[in-house]
Amino acid sequence: MYKVLVSDPISDMGIQQLMDASDVTVDKNTGLTEDELVAIIGEYDALLVRSQTKVTERIMSAGTRLKVIGRAGVGVDNIDLEAATQRGIIVINAPDGNTITTCEHTFAMMMALARHIPQAYAKTIGGTWDRKSFLGVELRNKTLGVLGMGRIGSEVAKRAKAFGMNILGYDPFLTEDRAAKQGVKLASVDEIIRNADFMTVHTPLTPETRHMISKPQFEVMKKGMRIINCARGGVIDELALVKAIDEGIVAGAAFDVFEAEPPAQDHPFLNHPKIIVTPHLGASTVEAQENVAIDVSEQVLHILRDEPFKNAVNMPPVAPSVMNKLQPYFGLGEKLGSFAAQITTQAVREIHVEYAGDLSEDDTQPLTRYILKGVLRRHLGSDVNIVNSMHLAKSRDVGFVVTKAPATKGFTNLISVTLKTQDGEERRVAGTLLTGYGERVVRLDQFPVDVAPDAYQLLISHNDKPGIIGRVGTLLGQNDVNIASMQVGRKVIGGEAIMILTVDKAVPKNVLIELAGLPDLNTAQEIVLE
Ligand SMILES: NC(=O)c1ccc[n+]([C@@H]2O[C@H](COP(=O)([O-])OP(=O)(O)OC[C@H]3O[C@@H](n4cnc5c(N)ncnc54)[C@H](O)[C@@H]3O)[C@@H](O)[C@H]2O)c1
Numbered sequence: 001m002y003k004v005l006v007s008d009p010i011s012d013m014g015i016q017q018l019m020d021a022s023d024v025t026v027d028k029n030t031g032l033t034e035d036e037l038v039a040i041i042g043e044y045d046a047l048l049v050r051s052q053t054k055v056t057e058r059i060m061s062a063g064t065r066l067k068v069i070g071r072a073g074v075g076v077d078n079i080d081l082e083a084a085t086q087r088g089i090i091v092i093n094a095p096d097g098n099t100i101t102t103c104e105h106t107f108a109m110m111m112a113l114a115r116h117i118p119q120a121y122a123k124t125i126g127g128t129w130d131r132k133s134f135l136g137v138e139l140r141n142k143t144l145g146v147l148g149m150g151r152i153g154s155e156v157a158k159r160a161k162a163f164g165m166n167i168l169g170y171d172p173f174l175t176e177d178r179a180a181k182q183g184v185k186l187a188s189v190d191e192i193i194r195n196a197d198f199m200t201v202h203t204p205l206t207p208e209t210r211h212m213i214s215k216p217q218f219e220v221m222k223k224g225m226r227i228i229n230c231a232r233g234g235v236i237d238e239l240a241l242v243k244a245i246d247e248g249i250v251a252g253a254a255f256d257v258f259e260a261e262p263p264a265q266d267h268p269f270l271n272h273p274k275i276i277v278t279p280h281l282g283a284s285t286v287e288a289q290e291n292v293a294i295d296v297s298e299q300v301l302h303i304l305r306d307e308p309f310k311n312a313v314n315m316p317p318v319a320p321s322v323m324n325k326l327q328p329y330f331g332l333g334e335k336l337g338s339f340a341a342q343i344t345t346q347a348v349r350e351i352h353v354e355y356a357g358d359l360s361e362d363d364t365q366p367l368t369r370y371i372l373k374g375v376l377r378r379h380l381g382s383d384v385n386i387v388n389s390m391h392l393a394k395s396r397d398v399g400f401v402v403t404k405a406p407a408t409k410g411f412t413n414l415i416s417v418t419l420k421t422q423d424g425e426e427r428r429v430a431g432t433l434l435t436g437y438g439e440r441v442v443r444l445d446q447f448p449v450d451v452a453p454d455a456y457q458l459l460i461s462h463n464d465k466p467g468i469i470g471r472v473g474t475l476l477g478q479n480d481v482n483i484a485s486m487q488v489g490r491k492v493i494g495g496e497a498i499m500i501l502t503v504d505k506a507v508p509k510n511v512l513i514e515l516a517g518l519p520d521l522n523t524a525q526e527i528v529l530e
């Protein structure tokens with residue numbers, strides 16, 4: 001008999017199939033502390049959660065029978081995915097079930113914001129008949145900026161058209177074609193910030209999206225903008241937002257999510273006259289809760305019974321024979337994908353992977369999944385893993401082509417990752433595994449290089465002139481950035497050249513700006529390979 005623990009409030013109707021299963025018993029025990037969960041989790045084969053339960057490494061270590069953690073919803077930021085993967089615990093989610101509900105909540109917030117509904121309600125029930133203080137604005141003919149055009153952002157855009165709004169959309173995977181099909185004008189974040197009357201964010205929280213709207217963005221923002229966040233706390237810098245409202249830049253904000261949940265009693269959003277809030281209710285409808293619980297229960301049953309399943313967000317088991325041969329390349333493949341994604345500036349349309357030498361003889365699909373994960377993670381966040389990376393690429397119209405070449409010049413094995421964009425940009429990174437030396441990046445676009453893909457790299461493009469290496473070294477030294485290794489590549493003397501430096505820590509933004517300002521230096525970019 002399998003035992004399932006439900007530790008957050010999840011729809012009874014949704015988990016009915018689990019309760020009806022003859023080989024499963026379900027215990028509902030919500031609101032437990034970490035200690036309480038640690039004490040009982042050892043009895044269970046499956047854990048079902050929403051966003052309240054923080055599924056920590058400690059809980060998973062105590063869950064010696066745990067085979068699957070089911071998240072009835074989208075975001076898995078409350079689950080330690082790394083710890084789950086290490087322990088072979090499958091984590092699944094229900095990515096589609098709450099899309100419409102969250103989109104509708106976004107509209108509820110947008111309209112409440114435009115018409116001051118919560119503030120007017122509070123005053124009216126307090127006995128004051130105030131018709132002067134709550135002059136609102138129409139949505140019609142206004143420009144809506146949508147940051148993040150995935151499932152929810154796309155549904156928001158669709159409905160905004162019915163309100164007569166003009167929509168500007170930004171998403172690293174949004175191409176002109178796709179935007180046009182959705183009736184959206186493809187725009188940059190900067191264009192949205194400068195032109196939108198309303199802006200709504202629908203991205204995951206990743207290192208890239210964290211505080212993507214902060215002081216510098218508020219400084220150039222269209223005056224009177226109204227901002228909605230029903231995605232994740234932290235995408236918009238809360239303190240900078242309050243300041244922008246108080247300075248009259250932002251007219252108001254509606255937030256369903258917070259950097260820390262629940263927010264502290266003295267959080268500046270609470271009781272601010274121009275900010276309206278809800279307690280992470282985006283997914284809280286009868287329909288969505290049933291949908292996500294049904295989806296997740298079905299998958300949990302499959303996993304417990306060793307049947308095929310979908311929507312796994314962490315690593316599935318790989319056959320040992322395949323693992324032995326390919327495993328040493330997994331880390332390299334992911335880093336090459338990530339490297340290529342970081343140097344590509346436009347939306348990726350096609351990923352071309354070429355395996356040459358030894359690798360061309362094997363079924364390299366598991367390795368391709370790691371490469372795709374490396375490419376996609378930069379924009380889609382921690383939900384991308386080797387189980388879902390191919391599916392995610394397809395669902396975003398990103399084609400991937402794998403070719404094999406039997407021999408390579410000088411290497412026993414070579415993996416090349418080329419990213420192509422809609423505007424014809426093409427970036428290529430190739431790497432190999434050298435016996436005794438480990439992972440190496442050996443080609444960057446047309447330049448031969450020889451670099452260990454360590455955590456922090458600095459990629460500099462420059463004109464091949466004397467003195468430039470010295471100037472770069474001096475500037476980094478002055479800013480306490482230690483150089484571990486340096487590689488210079490060029491095709492012709494005096495022509496276009498690149499420099500790759502491995503450094504011991506993250507390079508501060510101001511140093512990157514100073515570097516880019518050096519004579520004969522064209523661009524300076526940090527590449528993080530963690
Ligand atoms: N408030 C709630 O209760 C609630 C409910 C459901 C989902 N969510 C959250 O809403 C968000 C969106 O969910 P979804 O189902 O649409 O996810 P999704 O994965 O379908 O879409 C997210 C999109 O964000 C894009 N993105 C990533 N980095 C970006 C960047 N720097 N700039 C612009 N776009 C970027 C991705 O390319 C992707 O298309 C997630 O954070 C999810 O956890 C909140």
Ligand SMILES: O=C(O)[C@H](O)COP(=O)(O)O
Pocket residue numbers: 050051052072073074075076098280281282283284
């Ligand atoms: O990521 C999600 O699915 C939403 O944030 C909903 O979270 P909840 O299930 O805790 O309401």
